[in-house]
Amino acid sequence: MEVLLQNEDTIAAVATGMGGAGIGIIRISGDQAVELGNNLFVNPKGKTLKTAKSHELIYGKIIDPETHKDIDEVLISKMKAPHSYTAEDVVEINCHGGIVPMRKILKLVIQAGARLAEPGEFTKRAFLNGRMDLTQAEAVIDIINAKTEKSLEYSVAQLEGRLSQKLEELDGTLIEILSHMEVNIDYPEYDIEEISYNFVNTQILGLLKKINEILAVAETGKIYREGITTAILGEPNVGKSSLLNTLLMEDKAIVTDIPGTTRDTIEEYINIEGIPFKIIDTAGIRETENLVEKIGVEKSKALLNQTNLVIFMRDISKALSEGEKELIELLKNRRTIYIANKTDAVSEQDLEIPAPWIPMSLLEDEGIELLKQKMLEMVFEGTVNQDADYLITNTRHISLLEVTKTSLENAIKTMDSQMPIELVSIDVMEALEALRGITGKAVGMDIIDQIFKNFCIGK
Amino acid sequence: MTYSGGDYDIIVIGAGHAGSEAALASARIGLKTLLLTINLDSVAMMPCNPSIGGTGKGHLVREIDALGGEMGKNIDATMIQCKMLNTAKGPAVHSLRAQADKKAYQFRMKEVIENQVNLLLKQQEATEIIVENGKITGVVVNTGALYTCKAAIICSGTYLKGRIIIGDVQYDGGPNGLFPAMYLSDSLEKNGIELQRFKTGTPARVDAKTLDYSKMIIQEGDEHIVPFSFETDQIDIDQVPCYLTYTNPETHNIINANIERSPLYTGEVVGIGPRYCPSIETKVMRFHDKERHQIFMEPEGLNTNEIYVQGMSSCLPEDVQIALYRTVPGMEQVEFMRSAYAIEYDCIHPTRLKASLESKEVAGLFFAGQINGTSGYEEAGAQGLIAGINASLYLRGEQPVIIDRSEGYIGVLIDDIITKGIDEPYRMMTSRAEYRLLLRQDNADLRLTEIGHRVGLISDERFQKFLDKKEQIKEEIERLNHVTVKPTKENNEILKSFGSSEIQHGLSIGELIKRPEVKYLQTDVFDPVRPQLHWSVMEQVEVQIKYEGYIKKQLQQVEQFKKLEHKLIPQGINYPEIGGLRIEAAEKLQEIKPLSIGQASRISGVSPADISVLLIALEQRRRSSVKDVTTNE
């Protein structure tokens, strides 16, 4: 049901590209849009979104309604149905503070009850509500089908495959609980043991533990979506910007033979077999200075804490400097890939490069594939999270899993307040339905199938 | 040679549980109705267990009653024992079940039918349907009469090409030693109605005087009987008990030793049997580590020795049956009066029916009961009633009554069979209903009486009584929410004596009743001006207050559900033409032709993505038709 009611509920998403630190718009559409937006918004003069005129831009702040903390300064506007993009009530929040606050706001909107929009969903609604030309409908159908039929990039699909195995386990337990409850309800006179609240309770607590684990991984999943932050570090002129350009396959960073060319860090996104990386090209760290002193221990640690992965690059035609040695020491417990660049500049016989150094010549386009493999390897090894061998990236899936969790918590509450079993079963059923929203399996005959498989009943 | 037998508005074929309800409904609505039965002595016959109701099924009977059907009244008048099942659980799954006096049940129903104006009951076998221009126009019977009609309802139960199987003994036959109907199937197929083979079975009837009840456990009825019909006020009868006994390893050994003589295992039986009605041999083979199986002795009536041995249906040869029955405690000397048998029969694919139960192939031809692949008297009765109502509305050119999944078990039943299709005989279960908490047996009248009244099956007088009841419930809930209980010492003492906790500040009685341990009746100590109310009103008040939160939650779910049900799909759509629909989905949609997006979403093999594509296609269609209209102008 959840999935099918897509056209009725309130949806939200970032409506402009997420890259960079520019302005982003979060769009909310549906019956609840104004209500949701209103609850998160404060205006210094006490204006509210509810009382605002349609299409009026108002300045104010988004606050977390629980902590009352400011999240970002925004310009907000509402477009009353049908005079909006989707012909539903629409609220648009223009954020200024870049990706982090924008994501926070989106998260607040979702927590307040909106659902994350599917790809193409605003457009689909616009069409269904008569706001769009017929010819555009085909494109919408393509988007919908792309989502279900064109499989994801291989590596992501593999990880998500393992996730669905995890979900299958949860599904199995839920079906088991439900079929036992249902057989007790529908076949009260058969000598089948009554399922006890104690038992259900323990089972559900077990499920909740597993769900929390998956949701914790979901946090990591986010890193995958936002890109694995990868910093290229090294002394000036070793070829860091050249590497960024090669990975991007375009000239984004300025490359010169003058050491110290890159002054500010440059961030760009690349995609290796479906896994996004946010590559940060940094200004070279000068050999002559005490590295640790220069950037400061605290500052360097902070920088490193923000990155998931470090690519440390040296120029193999030069001897390892003291500064480089210090830096290597600093990186010892970090996920680091070591690159020895400019192999073309040394003669064959001098070229003995011990592991873990990866030989590279950007001039001759060598070593790039190896680097990419290494980067992926690090991700799958659990660079970011040691235990999880699966991945949950789809925000809709995450929110469905949250629903599963809430429903199971409700089931426990229902049992605690001594309500009868058929009410507990409503909660458990809701949990199953939400879970099935992720796996796409319909809730139907399989509970009854389980009943007949596991219990001997019938006249 | 045929002769003209006369003209009727509606002809009902078969006078079992479906046919009886169908014919009564159409006659009561005011249409001239003919009811044909293969044997006048088999009207409303119960060829299987002697009971009406049970989990889910009891709900159906109450719904039939709320709509103005006969089943509830008939069982109220002829029951010999009654029990409310699941009383240890919550009200949503309380279910009534009564043991019937089979003959009394039949006779009463027959009498009601015979005395119904507009209705004629005849012993004749329908052999052929006459279809002209895609519409039903008549029915031919075995004696040569041709009756013309504007609509017909086929309620042929398990009679169509019925085949009886008792081990290696097999012959053409209807249930209970009656003749099968061997001709109608071919006529249906000729008119484009595809058939499939289903199978069901029944245990032996044994002679009570050969049983030793002292070795069994007595099963009494309820002290206070709750009637099925909302119009029956109370039932005072001396109840007859049932008895419980068990199989044992010896029973299982006999089955194991003779299993190769079972046609189920030799593959001679091709019909698909229901999983919820397994034969004893199936139970033993499938659950071999189960040490014993329950066997209930159910009397078939007050004036007979016949005992229905529930739990012991079998298709083993008769000698094996007798041997295995005699291993059971209390049955050592048992004598059979009727042997257990399995029956195979023709039924239709219910996905070929509209929600009104009208055939998609032949206009004006309706189907109800076991012919639709369901099992059970109650399931049959419910469909019969709906088919009777809708055939009448069809004749009047009015919209059919379609009860949706949030309004009744009847809706769940019909939607399930026409949308999902079936691969075994369909039995109602409460777990099939998504909105179980709303579809309680206690509130069937609140859910459906209005529909019954609208179509003309509920009298104005009964309707007024119903409206009064509704009002009383509302008023009493209102009132209770305004009577405050103060946190005095005495009051807290009383609460403690209920096993409840003390209150710190004033609470309304309504709030108190929300506590699971506090009952409405107990709270009258806090309530000096409580009005005198009928028990059924008090029951509603209590349930509605106590489960308010959960009821609200389900109502919200229903609201969502209704949104999808109200997104109607025009019927002329050619699904394979819709670009973007997966082939499997297009085929299924083409077959079912769902009425709404909601129904479409319940078809197995139709994914949410298909639904999205469908929505877009519908919108495209709508707009281009709007455009066509404007360009034509």
Ligand SMILES: Nc1nc2c(ncn2[C@@H]2O[C@H](COP(=O)(O)OP(=O)(O)OP(=O)(O)O)[C@@H](O)[C@H]2O)c(=O)[nH]1
């Ligand atoms: N021979 C050789 N030269 C290279 C290679 N990779 C980069 N270079 C050259 O090295 C010089 C410096 O390259 P950059 O990419 O600007 O180096 P950087 O590390 O970004 O330098 P800063 O920004 O100054 O820290 C340029 O002249 C590049 O053409 C290589 O593999 N072999």
Ligand SMILES: [Mg+2]
């Ligand atoms: Mg640079």
